[in-house]
Amino acid sequence: MKQLTISSRFLFIVSLVMLSILFTVYSELFLFSKNVEIPYWITMLPEPFSLFGFPGFTRISIFICLLPIFFAKEKTLASGLLLMKIVFLSIVPVLIIYSFEIIPKIEGYRAWFNLSFQYFWIVCFHCLIPLCALFFFIYLKNSLGKQDATL
Numbered sequence: 001m002k003q004l005t006i007s008s009r010f011l012f013i014v015s016l017v018m019l020s021i022l023f024t025v026y027s028e029l030f031l032f033s034k035n036v037e038i039p040y041w042i043t044m045l046p047e048p049f050s051l052f053g054f055p056g057f058t059r060i061s062i063f064i065c066l067l068p069i070f071f072a073k074e075k076t077l078a079s080g081l082l083l084m085k086i087v088f089l090s091i092v093p094v095l096i097i098y099s100f101e102i103i104p105k106i107e108g109y110r111a112w113f114n115l116s117f118q119y120f121w122i123v124c125f126h127c128l129i130p131l132c133a134l135f136f137f138i139y140l141k142n143s144l145g146k147q148d149a150t151l
Contacts, residue, residue: 011068012082019065019090023122027094029058030122055126063130070138079138087127091119 023030069082095115103111 008072008074008082011072012086015066015068016086016090018068019062019086020093022061022065023090023094024097027098030094030126031098031118058126059130062127063134066130066134070134070141076135076139076142079142080135083131083135083138087123087131091122094122095119 066083066086069079069086072079072082074082095118098118099111099115102114105111106114
């Protein structure tokens, strides 16, 4: 496996920290709940952020946090792996905080099942669309870069 360049490491860390902070600060928006209380300020955001309401805000904010990887000078597959590492690692802090809140309330295996479901929920519902969209843009950037190099 190829070592990351310094700029790719820096962009990886920046993106990981930004997404971890987003998940931790606004955990009530990302963790599964039957009734989500949307903060009033989300409705006051300009059009792209308030597009599609609550899911639109979460997905656009995740996309913005993952955007630094677009500027990494990595191949398409390596950039995709970086994106997946960021998504899978950035959820860990919010789940650790959530586990201290939920494990005393739920006994036995149900608490661990709940934590694994929360992990799955954040990845599939909130992160999948921004992840795929950014990977598509990275693929376009790298394929257009190859075409420019051959001309």
